[in-house]
Amino acid sequence: MTRKTRRLWIVIACLACVGSAAALTLRAFSSNIVFFMAPSQVKANPPSPDRTIRLGGMVMAGSLHRINENGTPVNAFEVTDGQAAVEVHYTGILPDLFREGQSVVALGTVQKNGGFTASEVLAKHDETYMPKEVADELKRTGKWDPRFGKAPDASSWDTMTAKKAGG
Amino acid sequence: MMHLPNHWPYIAASYGLTLGCSLVLGVGAALRLRKSKARLAAVEGHARRRERSAS
Amino acid sequence: MRPTPNLLHRYANPGQFLRLAHALLPWLSSGAILFLIVGVIWGLFIAPADWQQGDTVRIMYVHVPMAWLASSCYLGLAVCGVLSLVWRHPLADLAAIEIGPVGACAAALCLITGSLWGEPMWGTWWVWDARLTSMLVLFFLYLGHIALIRAFDEPARGQRAAAILALAGVIDLPIIKFSVQWWNTLHQPDSITLTGAPTMSMMMLWPLLICTIGFTLGVAAVIFTRLSAAIHESRARQLLARSRLDRRDSQVA
Structure with missing residues (x-):
């Protein structure tokens, strides 16, 4: 059991070394990793x-x-x-x-x-995926203009469009 | 909303490649399992017969 | 074989694993086929088109599962690496040999489908941004693992080297995951996170979830099948080697 434990600790120590080396390298190069300014x-x-x-x-x-x-x-x-x-x-x-x-x-x-x-x-494109009908409805009712910013929260789409459909 | 041109070739290629590779992997694995089972059975039978003839 | 009371060792017993695989395989494969049929039809024909990407967004339903599987298969390789280095499981080495090519396929498909998505949407097949590059590194880690584990005449040496590579490469997984948050990239951030609400319509989330489950079950079935085959093959090899030794002994006698 002691040999197994020792091997386990060696593996953990190596992982910690590789991890911190990678973290330091990434920090040093972080301005080059940036894709755009x-x-x-x-x-x-x-x-x-x-x-x-x-x-x-x-x-x-x-x-x-x-x-x-x-x-x-x-x-x-x-x-x-x-x-x-x-x-x-x-x-x-x-x-x-x-x-x-x-x-x-x-x-x-x-x-x-x-x-x-x-x-x-x-x-x-951003991480918002929205059906075309929802986007058209939000734009038609003036709740969102894609030219001026991000779409509203996904959880609010149903209520925002349903209110219009119901009323 | 601007007009988007038809991108179906890209979609078809993605689905075709992914499902095709999955099918090849799955069928290949199943055939390999069948072959390896048959071979192990043959080798085991052979070994048993040898043991019986030796004793 | 020695009795193995340890829970960890119970499934390292190849016979035990074969029984487990035999019981699970019909469920895994039929589940995979069912989920994939439903998911692909849903994703291709029923799910709505995206408001800005149109129908091209449907590539997501194969691209995202491949990315998920490429990462999880690599995590599997790393777990096998620990089991092999620390506990010297014989099954862990066999599993590492069989998981490698499957994960490499998933990584390659993730890169290819991503490229097929990027060309019509971003306007380029490939850019060297952090997300895409770290995924390419993962693919090369897979290739290195596949080559290394088969590179030595003495299998144990290759297995140990490959286990070390798998463990060192694990550092790439958090880089892939967080690359879109740490640096500005062309690739968009994740739509589905553990902490926040998904920034995706439920009508798209459902087919994505079903496709992901389907592909995951399928890959599990493929890996279980390959591992079972590998156990059978190694048993046949052992029996043959023994009978050859017996024959030599009887000839000497």
């Missing part, structure tokens, strides 16, 4: 124009428009995290999920004037 971080300390970064945030409602830059149509929109907004220019087809109020991640560089030129735009 928020607009306020970009505004606070702008990276140099030759560095490619990912910018993540919400497309500001009413900010999407098309402009002409040297004869080519460019999608221009603002990405915000609630504290700061960055103007993004992107030439190319936007993903299907792209809309105002949607979270996006743009890959590109920060220009000298503070704008952001993207070479790639990815749509980031």
Whole structure:
């Protein structure tokens, strides 16, 4: 029994070592693990124009428009995290999920004037899964506008839509 | 609500791959169990006969 | 065989395990088929489309169970590793050999279905964000385990090395789980958590739950079947080796 106990303790000690090593490594690299930077971080300390970064945030409602830059149509929109907004220019087809109020991640560089030129735009959807009918009903009754933020709590959908159907 | 293009190929591929792999794993395991049972029975029978002839 | 009064050792007895597997297998496999038929039909045709993802959200009903199974199979490998290193269970090593490929399949399917979901929704097949990368690491851990446990002529050495790898790799499981909370990733956070209410319609939660139960029962059935087969195979091998020894002895005599 003592040999078994000793082996058990050796295993536990090794696990603790590996665990703390991994935790320390992850802490040290945590800024590199971050997939994207928020607009306020970009505004606070702008990276140099030759560095490619990912910018993540919400497309500001009413900010999407098309402009002409040297004869080519460019999608221009603002990405915000609630504290700061960055103007993004992107030439190319936007993903299907792209809309105002949607979270996006743009890959590109920060220009000298503070704008952001993207070479790639990815749509980031949130963890809320809602039937289309519920979303339409919430939008129709004015209880939620997807352009201005997250959907209401899932547990409230039934009562929010049922009240309307009943009344 | 914007128009979403049809993504059924992606859905069909996901379900096809997942269910196909599950089927292959399940049937493969069942066949292997049957084969191993038959082989063990054969080997055991053989050993028993040898013992009987030896004694 | 020595009598083994310890509870832990009762199911390490291969004969005991064979009886248990024989009794459980019909229930596991029929349950898996039933749940999967209901779950897949529900998920594909009855569950509502998502308001922003449309029908593509249906990939969730196979993607999430695969992710869950890849993690739980690895946890199983780690438990087998402890049992093998500390208590030297013979059954734990056999189980580790049989669980590895099943878990690797689940991890591969999780990555592939995730990719098939990411391309139409995010606009990319693959990104190096924390969730996706840690899942890929899990897949490589499985491949390493499968290779290592078969790498040595003397099985015991490979089994011990693989057990150590399985234990060290367990650190990847919390990283996968919490990656979407600790760092900002392209992958969305979990919709179902232990503490909070699910951020998902019940009409989607039910098929997801049923598919997950179905796949879990199916994988349990596959592992039990493979392990039973492995026990039969090793018994046949032992008998053959013994009879070969007997023959050599009688020839010498």
